[in-house]
Amino acid sequence: MGSADWALPGNVVLRLGDELEAGPGVTEQVLRNLGAAPAPFAVRELRPLPDFPAGERPITVDQTYRSVVVGEKVIVKWFPHPAEGPHPGLEMLTHLAATGFTRTAEPYAAIFCGTALAGLATAYLPGARDGWQWCADEAVAGRTAFAAELGTLAADLHLAMATPSEVVPDPVRTAPATADWAERAEQALGEALALTTDETDAQWLADHVADLRRELAPLQVAGETPVMRVHGDLHVGQILQWAEGYALIDFDGNPTVPGASPYQPAARDLAQLGISIENAGQVAIRRRDADPQAISAWVWGAREALEHAYTKRLEDAGRGDLLDRSLLRPFEAEQLCRELIYAGRFLERWRYAPMGVLRSWF
Numbered sequence: 001m002g003s004a005d006w007a008l009p010g011n012v013v014l015r016l017g018d019e020l021e022a023g024p025g026v027t028e029q030v031l032r033n034l035g036a037a038p039a040p041f042a043v044r045e046l047r048p049l050p051d052f053p054a055g056e057r058p059i060t061v062d063q064t065y066r067s068v069v070v071g072e073k074v075i076v077k078w079f080p081h082p083a084e085g086p087h088p089g090l091e092m093l094t095h096l097a098a099t100g101f102t103r104t105a106e107p108y109a110a111i112f113c114g115t116a117l118a119g120l121a122t123a124y125l126p127g128a129r130d131g132w133q134w135c136a137d138e139a140v141a142g143r144t145a146f147a148a149e150l151g152t153l154a155a156d157l158h159l160a161m162a163t164p165s166e167v168v169p170d171p172v173r174t175a176p177a178t179a180d181w182a183e184r185a186e187q188a189l190g191e192a193l194a195l196t197t198d199e200t201d202a203q204w205l206a207d208h209v210a211d212l213r214r215e216l217a218p219l220q221v222a223g224e225t226p227v228m229r230v231h232g233d234l235h236v237g238q239i240l241q242w243a244e245g246y247a248l249i250d251f252d253g254n255p256t257v258p259g260a261s262p263y264q265p266a267a268r269d270l271a272q273l274g275i276s277i278e279n280a281g282q283v284a285i286r287r288r289d290a291d292p293q294a295i296s297a298w299v300w301g302a303r304e305a306l307e308h309a310y311t312k313r314l315e316d317a318g319r320g321d322l323l324d325r326s327l328l329r330p331f332e333a334e335q336l337c338r339e340l341i342y343a344g345r346f347l348e349r350w351r352y353a354p355m356g357v358l359r360s361w362f
Contacts, residue, residue, distance in 0.1 A: 004113055006041050008033055016113050019080045027068040027076045028056045031121060034109055044110040049074060061130050074108060075124040082116035088262050090117060092229065092251035095167040101160035103153055104248045127243050131236035132283055139284035139298050147277065147302040150239065151309030153246055154273055158266050159317055161229045168229055173263055175227040182219035185334040189216065192337040195344025201355050211362050215333035218326055225324040227263040234269040235276030256341045266322045270310055271331035277302050279339065282356035296360065
């Protein structure tokens, strides 16, 4: 993709070169001038923007993109490297809106450069707290009631995703027994080993490769199973806690699996969410000096509540068939490998969390 500039009032510029640059003041001006986007920029307005006061501030938690809050009403997510072609996040938000799912931030506009999605503007949820913060608080306090709410939320998401719409008319399919999940998991294990450069952690992983392969082994004999449009990167960091409960964000897929099919078993989302609860426990141990034994008990209780609420909601809706439980454990093991890949590619200091979970497993 070539370079492009969008000159805006106040001598600010949205610039796309090797990487998208949206400096101070740019995001607010883009929102105030959505109808005047010069080629090759273009805007797809999804809903009218609310009135918003002046001012913007960046979100400073670790992300693979850049988010800016404008007027405490709208948040814009900028993608540093806009990609050509259909964008799963935009498609899913549109599909969910069509099916009546409201547990996510309302989408307002998509900002393109050519056909590549450069930014996405959605409602900012007042008082929203990042999942790694609020979930670590729950861990320290030993509270597990939240997990049942998350299980119900995840099930409601899957029920909405399994509902046909004009955007996604065939959201559920059947995967053959020859699906490449075992190969994908083995590649994840190999990459996790290669990217874990800390000597102590690398040696521990090398000593437990056989254990990890044993956990992944059920994927080699998986039979036919339903696959559907899923979140793809469902973890507590994608669940905001705000004044009206919990809201899901970021339907852009797993950053460690670019180009993966959006049709996956529902078990993949549930496995990722369960592992993220374990990771949150490691955050509480590392950053809040929580007692490891107490956290172990908390993880067990939270995960039980999560899975029970999730399966009950699906069964009550007559869609218990969406979950293939035989895939849960191997997908959890693969997700831990992907957490190590994420640490190796994007955020090395994160490695302590999946390594802590793995050491609790074996």
